[in-house]
Amino acid sequence: MLCVAGLILPSLWPAAGYAEDKDVLDYRMHIMHTLNEQSAALGLILSGAIPETNGAAHMEAIALTASTALKAFEPKVRGGEAKAEVWTNWPDFSKRMNEFARLTREAAKVAKEQGFGAAGPIIVDALTCKSCHEVYRQEKKK
């Protein structure tokens, strides 16, 4: 049985399209949160706090999720933690996001084929989150 609220179809669908916008926002936040959770798990491994058994799988999950992220920003729905610059600078934003997907895919490949230990430096280079967040994210206070 699926365990997420997302599966329950709304019985009332507001005419003004709010529900659709909310779905778009929720969807992209689920993707960005996944990147955050998996990067944090990987960070614990890279820092030596957790054994590296799952390292390559985390890197693969990040690469997969990175490949889904740009699509989630295509609808021009402002809000969440995205700055307006995501859409006003779309050529730069989409170029960076595609580069992020490419670099993480490459790091996942190295981790899978040559072992997680060998992939350390390429993993660190691939996770360019901060440089994009500085320009395109307005972090909400928890």
Place this chain on the structure above:
Amino acid sequence: MLCVAGLILPSLWPAAGYAEDKDVLDYRMHIMHTLNEQSAALGLILSGAIPETNGAAHMEAIALTASTALKAFEPKVRGGEAKAEVWTNWPDFSKRMNEFARLTREAAKVAKEQGFGAAGPIIVDALTCKSCHEVYRQEKKK
């Protein structure tokens, strides 16, 4: 540059092992949160709110993460949202977690090879989150 706090090595390491226990807790929560975020993204697609373009990738990310989850519970560190039953009923818990990994792997394969549309029913059957959470999770109030 890595963007997660997990990468910053603690400068003080408490003798009582608290930091290690906290790392174990954090690690498994990052994994379970990933499952939650990806299931929610998938739920939005299955409900028709979001186009299915990324569907197979989400299913693959869930399968990968499911394959990492059991390892994260092996250290017997209580806390977070895990009930004590995780460790007192370990044979049942680990059997269920392995079954979850197997079913999600199978669903990801169908989604990849036969298309996301064909995988709908097997995806719903694979996401058995609730039946386990009822026994092994004590959800914290947000």
